[in-house]
Amino acid sequence: MTTQSNQAVCEAYASVFSQLSPATIESFRPLVSSDIRFKDPFNDHCGFEKMANVLQDMFRHTQNPGFTVLEQDVCGDHAWLRWRFRADMPVIGAFESEGVSRIVFNADGKVCEHIDYWDSAPLYMQIPLLGRLLKAIRNRMASDH
Template sequence: MIFHDTMTSAPMNFEKDLDMLADFYEKMTLESCQQLHLIYAADAFFKDPFNEVRGLDVIRSIFEHMFVQVDKPRFKIHTRILQNNEAFLTWDFMFTMKNRSYEAQKIRGATHLRFNAVGRVSYHRDYWDAAEELYEKIPVLGSLMRLLKRIARK
């Protein structure tokens, strides 16, 4: 579906909406999560390896919970692709585990987005491998995950 500007009948450009979203992620703080309504639709869908939810309040709670779980969470957006009202981002998520002596961690992932007619995110789907990017880095669990991966390759 291509959205059109009702005044000009020209296809809508979501470039500034994508820029605002990428900027939000790269500068996200616990406090800025209160501004999520400026970026996401009230009935937005969100899915990642741990969650599948609908609604702004639940999405906000997922982002706020991230600040409870980890120290210094930060996103770095690498690629932005926009076609009509759909976008694709690639990113790194960097953080350190709270109350742990683990070194800084990095998760590589991608996000598929859809914007509604007013430029708010209505669909957000994150793609990243929780086993490779997270579980394998935990000392005991990581050893088990690597062993299972080796067995599966045989």
């Protein structure tokens, strides 16, 4: 599979993420392998159905979630997507985070791996009791310089 073809798949994949809703999750199916590995700070699953379940859970447990793809870069058999995520969450309210996803293309030009990299600590810091404990630990570990 050529980089140009991978570029087209990457653009289509990024477009689905940018327009993600419960109704558009199925739009990933023709772009990914049936055994895709999907990993984020909370999940590590193989298979499209499990990936779809993770995304459906996001819509069940948050309000108005959405991704804005800020950059994409195809590098041969893989690509990087830099994105911003926003959602309203129970208990903590509005949440926003930036991260990157590394996607890998198989020989058929389908995405066979999607791994998210983002710092989940700010999410935990907003949880009332846990946040206070984590802030105390962070302050204790901080340099006095």
